[in-house]
Amino acid sequence: MRIHWFPGHMKKALRVMREQLKMVDSIIYVLDSRAPLSSINPQFDELIAHKPVLYVLNKSDMVNSDDILKWQRRFEKENKACVANNSLNKGGGKIIINKLLEINAAAIEKYRNKGVNKTIRAMVIGIPNCGKSALINSLTSGKKTVTGNKPGVTRGRQWVVIDKYIELMDTPGTLFPDFGDEKKALNLAFIGSIKDDILDINELASKLLDCLTSLGHGNKIAQRYNLQSETSSKAEMLRQIGLSRGFILKGGEVDIEKTAKAVLTDFRKLAFGQIILEKA
Ligand SMILES: Nc1nc2c(ncn2[C@@H]2O[C@H](COP(=O)(O)OP(=O)(O)O)[C@@H](O)[C@H]2O)c(=O)[nH]1
Ligand SMILES: [Mg+2]
Structure with a gap:
């Protein structure tokens, strides 16, 4: 599947990040627990190599705790600090x-x-939609105490005070997703980190069905949509899902686009249960 993006944007993202990093001691690298590896863009690794990095397996509520534990162990083995977190969990x-x-x-x-x-x-x-803003909000409990802009102090940045001796840069650094790797790009599209409107939604939904089936979750899809027979073609499966949901166009054809959107939404809303796309 072609995902349109522009190398120039990547270059700019790296430049902006390099400038911002000069102002901080440390990094909180937010990952989506459903796809922790795909949440890391290796092109930024060099930039953060010389600062203490805390990896946060965010949205931990969306996968099961065994899977999270395995990821935590893997990070620890690599001597990387790592915590699991649900940003919607206040305090x-x-x-x-x-x-x-x-x-x-x-x-x-x-x-x-x-x-x-x-x-x-x-x-x-972190990449788009991994929960950076939600995480910052959870740490500041909503009330933003902002320093900087004091008379005589020109920091050129606002800082959010989260503890007596901890401040966060107020704007999170949005990482450009790693589009170089097709599998990673697909995972990011599945979890909603890449805007659907730059993607072929029908193809994306078919690939999601493929992916979930190969991960052993075919039964959950069949159950959710009352699918009777096994189908090898995911296009046919999508059609059957549309039939089962009653997504029929005026001419009697199945509305594939509506079906595709419903499948993606269902996955993102955990209608198939907690599913991790990348195991540790
Ligand atoms: N279930 C769950 N949803 C989360 C979590 N953190 C963020 N979200 C949701 O994910 C979406 C994107 O969050 P946001 O903070 O805007 O992501 P950002 O683009 O990285 O700043 C929002 O709908 C949040 O409510 C989490 O830990 N668990
Ligand atoms: Mg945000």
């Missing part, structure tokens, strides 16, 4: 704050030895 961000302090302990200690309380500034980054 649940304590673990993120604690872990952020932990991975920045060396800098905090260094300053403490000089008699200074170091404020850790962090930037929240």
